Amino acid sequence: MIKGSVIGLGKMGLSHAAIVGAHPKVDMVSVCDTSSMVLDVFNKFTKVKTYSDYVQMIDNENLDFVVVATPTKFHYPIVKYALEKGLHVFCEKPFMLNSQQGNEIVGLAAKKGVVNQVGYHNHFIGTFRELKRLLGENVLGELSHFSGEAYGPVVTKEKGGTWRSNSAEGGGCLYDYASHVINLLQEVVGRPSKVHGTLLKSIYSKGVEDAVYSLLELDSGLTGTLLVNWSDETYRKMSTSITVQGKKGKIICDATEIKIYLKEAAPAQKLDKGWTIKYITDFAIPVDFYLRGEEYSAQIDYFVDCIGENKNARYNTFEQACYTDSVIEMIVNNNKI
Amino acid sequence: MEKVIFGDNQFFAVNHLSDEKSRAQSIRFKDDEAIIRVLDQSIETGINTFMCTTHDRIANICKHILANPESYKNYKIYPCMPYAHKYANAVTELGILGTIKQYVPGNIFGTFAKGGMAYLSKDFLKLMQILIDAEMKMFKGIDTPVIFIQNVITDMVLGLKMYEVFAEYDAYIRKKYNAEPGYITMNMPALLDALESVGVKNPVICSSINKIGFRMSGGKEIYEKYLREKQFRPIAMQVLAAGALRPKEAVEYLGQFPKIESVLFGASSKPHIQETKELIEKYLK
Known part of the structure; x- marks a missing residue:
């Protein structure tokens, strides 16, 4: 059995703990959080050891990996300590508060040769994988435009008060919602290398943005839009989509369906002329345990398999997440102009 | 059924x-x-x-x-x-304690005034019961077998x-x-x-x-x-x-x-x- 632990038991941490706890190849030996209330619940109902100090936990327990799901500002010291001790690390997104910290951590992980992954779970949604595959097969021909979008109802009233309302601590829509889209665009379309025309808008929040609108330019010269708003209550939950336009057609993709429009049929891909709609039921990655979406389990399965089979992770590496952090910095800097 | x-x-x-x-x-x-x-x-x-x-x-x-x-x-x-997205969105914004404060009925901190949250944390099952009762309130008088x-x-x-x-x-x-x-x-x-x-x-x-x-x-x-x-x-x-x-x-x-x-x-x-x-x-x- 691979021995693991979860550090930080907020929403994502509890979700990870449940998935890690249910994983047939993993023994979740301990958890760590600063809330005595949360630890009390674990003490009362489980046999998992609880710690309020991650250093003590990493030193005492003979762990193979940690999942780090604390507020973003704690990622750097915790991930660094775990890497120094030779542990494999799964870190929640966003990765670090700045790319300087990120680059140091990326280097350290490479030096230690451990599996490193970040929780950009959209990469484990089958429809987005299909979009990437179709673009790889060049079904759209030369690309002309892309749009990465995410909307949802996180902040819909004027209030604040947690770390999420402090941009210096990784709060705000840019670090939270937009980072998902930026990372997914990187994976599916390409790396943005320039940012133009940024608008960071506060709608209800004070001190942080609730919406991010920006123009991204890739190395290839392809340009597109980033449109993100977490104060949109017309969405029941976070909804992420990517649209790509090319000379031969257009694809609109979200977590539930992929809609493909082609000017001419692509028989090799079994795609008709005009619209073809395919659903997640054809692409979902099968999992042994389900909580809130296949992608959350699939990413942990992948992480655990990489550890078990001693191979490097290809999806959601620290390096890729660190690049997402640099795009976030480009957006912040562009907004100041 | x-x-x-x-x-x-x-x-x-x-x-x-x-x-x-x-x-x-x-x-x-x-x-x-x-x-x-x-x-x-x-x-x-x-x-x-x-x-x-x-x-x-x-x-x-x-x-x-x-x-x-x-x-x-x-x-x-x-x-x-519960209707999970209500809580999930709240946890993202307010944290776990903030969410409990928002959704537990108004008088809870009165009910538990003695020890406040410290008391609550020792009595997780009581908290569960309070949350169930809060969610069930709307069904009072309706058959819910x-x-x-x-x-x-x-x-x-x-x-x-x-x-x-x-x-x-x-x-x-x-x-x-x-x-x-x-x-x-x-x-x-x-x-x-x-x-x-x-x-x-x-x-x-x-x-x-x-x-x-x-x-x-x-x-x-x-x-x-x-x-x-x-x-x-x-x-x-x-x-x-x-x-x-x-x-x-x-x-x-x-x-x-x-x-x-x-x-x-x-x-x-x-x-x-x-x-x-x-x-x-x-x-x-």
């Missing part, structure tokens, strides 16, 4: 296949009257059980039912708690291996509400094993059961094995696999498992409700 249970996903823009369709639903069911109209149509076809989340708008539907007792004689509601926990909570507790929580939930629902506790899950075989391990016998479990294995974690084979061999009261949901299956083949598939007591489905038009109900009654033994 009746063979056919009417669900509420269509009313609250829950569509597992299409965000666009879910938006269309949210426009169509903007007014409570539109929901009530479809509920009444389901009653006209002979469906007398409505299974619904504890969404804020269900409170309005409950008020309507209570105000018109003649029209809803023998009508049953199976509440499913089965009360469910939503899959996000069920599966979270399952994954964390806090199985005693199920036993406590089970006991509280029986004692306080004189009702049968039910469990919605995406991990039916694992849940059944967990419930058996803490002495919960013959539980009502609502899970995805469909011909293509959609949202049947661990695979279709183990689900089918449990449906044949284990002792429990299954309710099948997502039988159409979010629309990937045609109703006839979907319901026909369920027919091979005599243990399935009920099928949960939602629809927005009377002909569609009628058709699905007839199929279920024809094929479910």
Whole structure:
């Protein structure tokens, strides 16, 4: 059995703990959080050891990996300590508060040769994988435009008060919602290398943005839009989509369906002329345990398999997440102009 | 339990296949009257059980039912708690403690004034009971013979291996509400094993059961094995696999498992409700 632990038991941490706890190849030996209330619940109902100090936990327990799901500002010291001790690390997104910290951590992980992954779970949604595959097969021909979008109802009233309302601590829509889209665009379309025309808008929040609108330019010269708003209550939950336009057609993709429009049929891909709609039921990655979406389990399965089979992770590496952090910095800097 | 249970996903823009369709639903069911109209149509076809989340708008539907007792004689509601996105969005914004403060009824900090949160943290089960009571408030006066926990909570507790929580939930629902506790899950075989391990016998479990294995974690084979061999009261949901299956083949598939007591489905038009109900009654033994 691979021995693991979860550090930080907020929403994502509890979700990870449940998935890690249910994983047939993993023994979740301990958890760590600063809330005595949360630890009390674990003490009362489980046999998992609880710690309020991650250093003590990493030193005492003979762990193979940690999942780090604390507020973003704690990622750097915790991930660094775990890497120094030779542990494999799964870190929640966003990765670090700045790319300087990120680059140091990326280097350290490479030096230690451990599996490193970040929780950009959209990469484990089958429809987005299909979009990437179709673009790889060049079904759209030369690309002309892309749009990465995410909307949802996180902040819909004027209030604040947690770390999420402090941009210096990784709060705000840019670090939270937009980072998902930026990372997914990187994976599916390409790396943005320039940012133009940024608008960071506060709608209800004070001190942080609730919406991010920006123009991204890739190395290839392809340009597109980033449109993100977490104060949109017309969405029941976070909804992420990517649209790509090319000379031969257009694809609109979200977590539930992929809609493909082609000017001419692509028989090799079994795609008709005009619209073809395919659903997640054809692409979902099968999992042994389900909580809130296949992608959350699939990413942990992948992480655990990489550890078990001693191979490097290809999806959601620290390096890729660190690049997402640099795009976030480009957006912040562009907004100041 | 009746063979056919009417669900509420269509009313609250829950569509597992299409965000666009879910938006269309949210426009169509903007007014409570539109929901009530479809509920009444389901009653006209002979469906007398409505299974619904504890969404804020269900409170309005409950008020309507209570105000018109003649029209809803023998009508049953199976509440499913909590409406998870309400809490999930709140936890993202406010943290766990902030969420408890927001959703626990106003006087909780009075109730626990003595030790405040410190007291609360020592009495997690009391907190669970308070939250259940808060969610159940809207159903007072309505017949709720089965009360469910939503899959996000069920599966979270399952994954964390806090199985005693199920036993406590089970006991509280029986004692306080004189009702049968039910469990919605995406991990039916694992849940059944967990419930058996803490002495919960013959539980009502609502899970995805469909011909293509959609949202049947661990695979279709183990689900089918449990449906044949284990002792429990299954309710099948997502039988159409979010629309990937045609109703006839979907319901026909369920027919091979005599243990399935009920099928949960939602629809927005009377002909569609009628058709699905007839199929279920024809094929479910």
